[in-house]
Amino acid sequence: MRDGGRHPERLKTVATGIMLAADQNGAKSFRKAHEHVKGHSDYHSLKIVKVQVGSSEEARTLVRLYACVDQSATTVIEADGTPTNAKHAKNRWPSIYSITGTTGDQKLLVSNVQQKAGTC
Secondary structure (H helix, E strand, O other): OOOOOOOHHHHHHOEOHHHHHHHHHHHHHHHHHOOEEEEEEEEEEEEEEEEEOOOOOOOEEEEEEEEEEEEEEEEEEOOOOOEEOOOOOOOEEEEEEEEEEEOOOOOOEEEEEEEOOOOO
């Protein structure tokens, strides 16, 4: 949310379903608090867990990825310009991403992210 959550409609190009709703709510929270993020997120590791390709243009395609999300290089900037990061917040966490689409669309969108317990 580098832009403070402005232009949430852009999220439709990368997310769908419950993930889109969650991302839009996150953008709304940043806008209300007049906060933004400085820095960048990264993936420490990434592994394809499952690929299921639909056999027709209407069939769903599903990709599941295991990713270690690394946000150690990000800082939330409050409305007054003060950097803030919770000292207890984890910098890295394992997640399973579900990415779906239809064969005819020729694009995939993040439909769900499940954070897993533990570290990576």
